Structures are given as C-alpha cells and as structure tokens.
Amino acid sequence: MGSAASELPTRRAPLADVAETGLKIVIVGGFGVGKTTLVRSVSEIRPLNTEEVMTQAGVGVDETTGVRAKTTTTVAFDFGRISLNERTVLYLFGAPGQERFWFLWDRLFSGTLGAVVLVDTRRMDDSWYAIDRLEHHGTPFVVAVNRFDDEPVRHSLDEIRQALALGAHVPMVDCDARVRASGKHVLITLVDHLYELALAREATS
Amino acid sequence: MRRPVDTGDPDRLYTVTGGRSRADTTFDLVTLVVSECEPAAGMQSEHVGILELCRHPTAVVEIAAELRLPITVVRILLGDLLAAGKITARHPPTARSAASLPDTALLKEVLHGLRSL
Ligand SMILES: Nc1nc2c(ncn2[C@@H]2O[C@H](COP(=O)(O)OP(=O)(O)O)[C@@H](O)[C@H]2O)c(=O)[nH]1
Numbered sequence: 326m327g328s329a330a331s332e333l334p335t336r337r338a339p340l341a342d343v344a345e346t347g348l349k350i351v352i353v354g355g356f357g358v359g360k361t362t363l364v365r366s367v368s369e370i371r372p373l374n375t376e377e378v379m380t381q382a383g384v385g386v387d388e389t390t391g392v393r394a395k396t397t398t399t400v401a402f403d404f405g406r407i408s409l410n411e412r413t414v415l416y417l418f419g420a421p422g423q424e425r426f427w428f429l430w431d432r433l434f435s436g437t438l439g440a441v442v443l444v445d446t447r448r449m450d451d452s453w454y455a456i457d458r459l460e461h462h463g464t465p466f467v468v469a470v471n472r473f474d475d476e477p478v479r480h481s482l483d484e485i486r487q488a489l490a491l492g493a494h495v496p497m498v499d500c501d502a503r504v505r506a507s508g509k510h511v512l513i514t515l516v517d518h519l520y521e522l523a524l525a526r527e528a529t530s
Numbered sequence: 531m532r533r534p535v536d537t538g539d540p541d542r543l544y545t546v547t548g549g550r551s552r553a554d555t556t557f558d559l560v561t562l563v564v565s566e567c568e569p570a571a572g573m574q575s576e577h578v579g580i581l582e583l584c585r586h587p588t589a590v591v592e593i594a595a596e597l598r599l600p601i602t603v604v605r606i607l608l609g610d611l612l613a614a615g616k617i618t619a620r621h622p623p624t625a626r627s628a629a630s631l632p633d634t635a636l637l638k639e640v641l642h643g644l645r646s647l
Pocket residue numbers: 354355356357358359360361362363419471472473474500501502503
C-alpha cells in the first residue's frame with residue numbers, strides 16, 4: 326500500500342508529551358481535485374497514507390468446500406497534522422468521495438469537527454454526491470473551489486453555488502490548494518462557520 | 531526495519547490479529563496512545579512496534595500509517611495492549627457520539643491555533 330512518498334524513512338517529529346486532544350477535519354473531493362495538495366500545504370508532517378479494510382467474514386460460505394469466503398473492501402486515505410498548541414492537535418484527512426468510502430464514514434469520521442468539500446469546476450459532478458452524503462450525516466461543511474489554471478471558463482462562486490444547489494448558509498471560498506496561506510484560509514473559513522453554528526446552538530439551549 | 535504487512539491479503543491480517551475481526555471501536559482515529567512500558571521479549575512484533583512508536587503520544591491513524599496496517603487491525607492490537615495495561619488512551623472529546631458537537635470554547639482554541647500558523 327501507500328504512495329512512493331510514504332516509503333521514505335523520514336521520522337516524524339513526535340507530539341509533545343502533554344498532547345491530549347486529537348481533533349479531525351475531513352477534506353472530501355473527487356480524484357485529482359487537490360486534497361493531498363491541500364493537506365500537504367498546511368500540514369506539519371509529510372502527508373501519510375493509510376487504509377481501512379472492511380472484511381465481511383462469513384459472507385458467501387462455499388457450500389461445497391465449507392471454506393469461508395471473505396470479501397474485502399479497502400479504502401485508502403491520507404492525512405496530515407497541525408499542532409494547534411501543546412495539548413491539542415488537529416488531523417486533516419483527505420478522503421475520496423466515492424461510494425464505498427461513505428460506507429465507512431461513521432467508523433472513520435464520526436465526531437469530525439466538520440468537512441471541506443473541495444471542488445474542481447471542470448468536474449463539478451463529483452461534488453454532488455459528497456454534499457448529499459455530508460448533509461445526510463449532519464456534518465457541517467464549507468465548499469472550497471480549487472482554482473486550476475486551465476479552467477475553460479472561470480465560474481463565479483455564485484454560479485457554482487447555484488450549480489451545486491447549495492443553500493445560502495453554506496460558506497464558499499476560492500482557494501489554491503498549493504498555497505499554504507490559502508489552505509489556512511479554507512480551514513479558518515470552516516472553523517469560523519462551526520463557531521457560528523455552535524454559538525447559535527448554545528444561545529438556544 | 532519492520533517488514534511491511536501485506537494489507538491486501540485478508541489471511542495475513544487474520545494472522546496478525548489471531549483470527550479476530552472485531553475491533554475495539556472506542557479507539558478513534560485521533561485517539562492519542564501512550565506506552566506505559568517498554569516492549570518485552572516474546573511480544574508479538576506489531577505490539578512491539580506500537581509500544582516503540584507510542585513512547586510519545588501517537589494518534590491511532592499515525593500508528594496505522596507507520597505500521598502499514600489497516601485501522602481495524604490496529605484497533606484490535608490496541609485493545610490487547612490496553613487490556614494488558616501496557617498503553618493508555620487519550621480519547622477525543624467529540625468522538626463519543628455524532629450528536630456531541632464541539633462547543634465554542636474548543637472551536638475558539640482551534641481558531642486561535644489556525645490563525646497563528
Ligand atoms: N494548477 C493547480 N494545480 C493543482 C492545484 N491543486 C492541486 N493541483 C495539482 O493537481 C494534481 C492532483 O492533486 P492531488 O492533491 O494529488 O489531488 P487528490 O487526488 O485530490 O489528492 C497534482 O498534480 C497537483 O499538483 C491548484 O490549486 N492549482
């Protein structure tokens with residue numbers, strides 16, 4: 326498994342011994358939309374790759390041989406890390422939006438602070454499904470439009486909002502996933518949004 | 531160098547976990563794990579690997595990436611070590627249920643950390 330980069334024997338800087346709180350934010354988007362690039366631009370570690378398997382043991386036992394057949398589904402994802410302070414560390418996950426992945430969402434990403442849907446305007450259809458699933462899971466999210474230089478037409482954020490049938494309450498932001506300041510801005514946009522949601526919730530409880 | 535486990539082979543995973551497939555789901559991806567002892571002779575190599583890695587707090591997902599094992603397998607191995615008192619786990623505040631949304635104090639801390647990046 327893993328990309329060539331994850332074969333490097335680079336040692337990660339360990340977390341502080343007082344580190345106690347791990348948090349997560351998930352970046353969702355289709356293949357090639359710039360998830361790993363965004364993670365890399367803000368992470369304090371080279372993005373690492375890992376995977377989860379789903380083995381359905383007992384499914385399809387072969388009647389003639391009695392051999393247990395197992396179907397195994399594997400989903401790979403990568404992640405980076407930002408130490409927010411000595412005690413709190415934020416993990417950023419780059420997750421492909423494909424169907425089998427959502428099957429594992431709860432097992433991997435329950436309790437996530439929120440999500441960034443990364444959009445490539447040349448392949449906007451990929452974003453539909455992710456937005457639908459996030460709404461289904463009740464995960465708050467923002468939409469970040471990763472601008473590639475070879476966009477045939479540069480659509481405005483309003484046009485993209487309409488195309489994605491996004492409600493006015495969902496923040497949208499332009500970004501260049503390669504640029505650290507831009508990636509940082511995307512994350513702050515998300516957490517600002519989460520903060521507003523939490524404020525409203527706390528005001529009514 | 532540890533030999534990477536072929537994660538594509540279910541039988542190999544079966545061996546690493548002693549045939550178990552039910553993972554301890556109290557271990558979140560970002561639960562920070564800390565070793566409470568040094569590896570001892572005769573320990574399963576994956577347990578040794580975890581104890582070495584977790585001399586400093588290490589997230590479950592980082593353990594999985596470093597050991598090249600699927601999350602499920604790492605959760606099973608961590609369950610063993612926890613039951614034996616060889617590790618402690620620092621669980622995230624938001625993982626317990628999907629309904630426990632982060633509060634403003636936590637989000638303020640996150641914003642502060644991100645702004646000073
Ligand atoms: N021009 C441009 N290229 C980008 C941008 N973000 C990512 N890329 C490139 O697009 C390709 C796919 O990005 P990657 O992060 O691997 O996508 P992923 O599959 O979503 O993880 C890489 O070659 C990146 O260098 C961007 O903002 N602008």
